[in-house]
Amino acid sequence: MPEVILFLADEEAMVALGQRISQVTQGAGLIFLEGDLGAGKTTLSRGIIRGLGHTGAVKSPTFTLVEPYEIGDVRAFHFDLYRLVDPEELEFMGIRDYFDDDALCLIEWPNKGTGFLPKPDLTITITPHEHGRQLKLLPQSPRAESWCAALALEFK
Numbered sequence: 001m002p003e004v005i006l007f008l009a010d011e012e013a014m015v016a017l018g019q020r021i022s023q024v025t026q027g028a029g030l031i032f033l034e035g036d037l038g039a040g041k042t043t044l045s046r047g048i049i050r051g052l053g054h055t056g057a058v059k060s061p062t063f064t065l066v067e068p069y070e071i072g073d074v075r076a077f078h079f080d081l082y083r084l085v086d087p088e089e090l091e092f093m094g095i096r097d098y099f100d101d102d103a104l105c106l107i108e109w110p111n112k113g114t115g116f117l118p119k120p121d122l123t124i125t126i127t128p129h130e131h132g133r134q135l136k137l138l139p140q141s142p143r144a145e146s147w148c149a150a151l152a153l154e155f156k
C-alpha cells in the first residue's frame with residue numbers, strides 16, 4: 001500500500017486524527033513521528049494517548065526521554081529522543097523492554113536513535129502547510145496497512 005497524505009487545518013483536527021489512530025491501532029504498535037521542531041508531533045501524540053482513555057496531562061518527554069502510561073489494560077510509551085546525545089544510551093535505558101507487541105510506542109525524533117530502534121509499523125511525517133499541516137503516513141507492516149486504509153477513507 002502506498003503512503004497516505006492528509007491535510008489537517010488545526011490543532012483540533014490533529015487531536016481528532018490522534019483519537020482515530022488510537023482506535024485503529026487498538027493500543028498496540030510502534031509509530032515513528034517525524035517533523036521539525038513545532039511540527040505537531042506532541043500534539044498528535046496527545047490525541048492518541050487521550051484517545052486511549054488517558055484523562056490527565058500529556059507532557060512532552062523532552063527531558064525524561066520517555067513517559068509511560070497505563071490506561072486500563074493498555075500500556076503506552078511516549079518517547080522524545082531529541083536530546084539523546086548518543087543512540088547507545090538507548091541500550092542503557094533498556095529500550096528493548098519497551099517494544100512489547102502489546103504496547104503502543106510513539107517515538108518523536110526517531111532519527112536520533114538510528115541503529116537502536118526496531119522497524120516501525122508506521123512512520124508519520126508532519127510538515128508545515130499553508131493551511132495547517134501535511135501528514136504523510138507510511139505503513140511498514142501489514143497491520144499498519146489496514147490502519148492507513150481506514151484512516152485514508154475518513155480523513156480525505
Ligand SMILES: Nc1ncnc2c1ncn2[C@@H]1O[C@H](COP(=O)(O)OP(=O)(O)OP(=O)(O)O)[C@@H](O)[C@H]1O
Nearest residue numbers: 008009010011014037038039040041042043132133
Ligand atoms: N494541524 C495543525 N495546524 C496548525 N497548527 C498546528 C497543527 N497541529 C499542531 N499545531 C500547532 O503546532 C504546534 C506544534 O507543537 P508540538 O509541541 O506538537 O510540536 P512537536 O513537533 O512536538 O515539536 P518538538 O520537536 O519541539 O517536540 C502547537 O502550537 C500546535 O498548536
Ligand SMILES: [Mg+2]
Nearest residue numbers: 041042060108
Ligand atoms: Mg514534541
